[in-house]
Amino acid sequence: MNIGKASEASGVSAKMIRYYESIELIPEVSRTAAGYRDYSDKDVHRLRFIRRARDLGFSVDQMSELLALWQDRDRASADVKRIALEHVAELERKAQQLMEMSETLSHLAGNCQGDSRPDCPIINELSEGWGSEKGDETAGSGCGSNKDKPED
Amino acid sequence: MNIGKASEASGVSAKMIRYYESIELIPEVSRTAAGYRDYSDKDVHRLRFIRRARDLGFSVDQMSELLALWQDRDRASADVKRIALEHVAELERKAQQLMEMSETLSHLAGNCQGDSRPDCPIINELSEGWGSEKGDETAGSGCGSNKDKPED
DNA sequence: GCTTGACCTTCCCATTGTGGGAAGGTTTAT
DNA sequence: ATAAACCTTCCCACAATGGGAAGGTCAAGC
Incomplete structure (x- = not known):
């Protein structure tokens, strides 16, 4: 499967797939004689994993950890949970910040x-x-x- | 007042002051004979305005609009309010997104x-x-x- | 076969806002 | 006079994403 199909099947843009490869989040895949990247179902499965992790706001570094745990049949779920909960805390912190700004500003706007x-x-x-x-x-x-x- | 003092007085880093000047968010200030930037109290006042706007999450473009309105003695407060409320909506949208991620993830973590x-x-x-x-x-x-x- | 369009490749650039650091000049205090 | 602390410009980096150019390839239709 070429990168266009893999992109469509995974929901990750071709541009991002190449980028993830370049930063070694994902391994290099095999190439056709003409040099086209060739994706297996397993590769696409990994890309979908990545897309879902991104949809949850995980950073590339966190995704890298999650991918490693995914592939580790001896993982401790505690490790996954720790990463998830740290990320939850970060998300809440950021959301909190935004809401504080929002509240300050809508209070001011209310008096305008x-x-x-x-x-x-x-x-x-x-x-x-x-x-x-x-x-x-x-x-x-x-x-x-x-x-x-x-x-x- | 040199850039270090202006930075300290305004809470905007020297790096950012130069950057804001380079993108023309703020005008170029006068220079000493040696080429050092020289800030007046009025300049520092403007920098503080900027810092507070940034603390409220306004983008450079929005700050540019706000600065123009600040200096416009004939401004309509409706214009300021519109910018503020648009920004509030944006902040709320982003906060909402983060909270949705957070909730999905903490739900999952709760089952782990x-x-x-x-x-x-x-x-x-x-x-x-x-x-x-x-x-x-x-x-x-x-x-x-x-x-x-x-x-x- | 040949053309055309849709695809692929790599490479470079832009974004937003911020900081780091180098190389070199200035000011200030000892 | 000398050293520390500052200033100047210029370049690089980040994170994650997209745009686009220049060139090769593949598939479909004639």
């Missing part, structure tokens, strides 16, 4: 009239800021529209 | 013994998968440990 006037608590916060490390401004919410404008 | 035996529902799912587009396997949860091992 969103009309044709320039006064805007979002801009004011960006300009005066919560706890700049210099901390010498501690502006409440002056809302003086352009009172802080960099007189440009 | 995590002991020294090889049998592992996480590996099984990666190997057999929910709804591979070929859809010819639809494996429930055979859990045959190495029944799908690529006989390597």
